Amino acid sequence: MLTITIASVVAVGIATTAVLVTRGDDEPSAHASKPAAARQEPSPSAPTSSAPDPLTSAAASDPEAPLGGDPKVPDRTGKAGYDASTALDTWSSSNPKGSDSHTVGGNTTTGGGGPVTEVLRIPALGSGWAQPVYEGVSDRQLRAGVGHFPGTERPGQIGNYAIAGHRSGVASPAFRNIDRIKSGASISVTTANRITYTYKVVSIQTVAPTNVNVIAQVPGKPTATPTKPVLTLVTCWPANGSSKRVVVTADLLRSNGGTSAR
Template sequence: MRVPVVQHRGRRRRALGRRALWTGGEFLVTAGVVLLLLVVHELWWTNREARQGAEHQVRALERQWATPGAGSGDTPSANAGLAGGSSPRRGTSAGGSTTVTGSATVPRRSQAYAVLTIPRLHLRVPIAEGVSKQNVLNKGYVGHYPGSQQPGQAGNFALAGHRNTHGEPFRYLPRLRLKDTVQVETSAATYTYTVDRILPQTSASDSGVIRPIPRSIVKPSYGFSRPGHYVTLTTCTPDFTSRYRMVVWGTLTSARAR
């Protein structure tokens, strides 16, 4: 009489399969939670942290400018000057009214030294020298392109800012319309530019938009053909990509010394 042999291989195989499925499920759930936390960090925490830091920096600049003798100091957190603290130069505009033009001194790299205000966007943020992500843009600041002009100077005062995450100061830049105003405040003066050109999309390498006489080299019908006093605002487009750039240009229409 034969004794039946119990086969355990099938049971083991099924048990291993269930264990593998359980382990895989746990891994997917864990990965999903980690991914969700990363998204929350990028979309919420970086914005919160950067905005608080930017607001603090604006207040620091305002306090320093309100202090008698502001403009002679030189601190990393609040540069006292249009461009290093010297007084603005006065001249006469084509219409005969008095204008204020900037000095030639350049702030230190990553130094916050001015405040950008865009009424339509309810935006008020610091401007810092340079466009470093780590030291400028990721702090929620707007960065000044090195080599472009300073506020109020003849030429092109060119700026860059994040559209998404890290404070996203230029999140709503597409809402700007022609004749909207853009103000730049320094310890020396307040400059008001009026928006008169908008380039919805161009290549990220379109360097023509920040030249002294700004004109797109990708879409030459956008830009200017004569010297002037310009401001340029640039940001990534469309949302959550960095493939293209949006550009807004304005022309200096008034300047008021402090």
């Protein structure tokens, strides 16, 4: 379970308000794709942070800073799908099917953002859509795939497994078409141990970039004690801007362990 506070996450330079970021030129504008009930704004008491937001730029205080992070960091998003597929193949071949009820770890695989910790798949974004998940939400990770917020839980654990990704500003934004994700959609996360966790989307909301509660153990309730595993995706809103954040929250449905990474 998460043992550090949101404040400590911010202290190491992680903006806890990040949301999946992707260019969405073909997406409906504003809240057109979201039901009224899902368009929640943060309460006035929502905590805020002045830390740089990983979904925009390290120079977040600069209004001219480009979306997509620091352009001096190589943009490897065009290779993200290949890196995700390579990770799945490597884990599958190094962890043979049916060897034991207790899974063993697959061989380490790396991509543009460093070691791949998991592979994220969202059918609503395409039958072949897959992204490597890297540890951290710095430009190195988010300009190569999607990043896991350090200090939040791992897949399948009680608490919040929180991920950020770009929606615009890079060659192939992970969450370009985030508006295609609707309530009830499935999201799967596969680990090197060949365990696949399947989540079901339960809420989609738009919040201010300063709302740090979205990646709390219980999303939106930083003082609550978690009782179930959840997954949170964070990215920018609108499609080509960063005035707010889109937050997708999903509950764990099931896990399939040790038999297939595909």
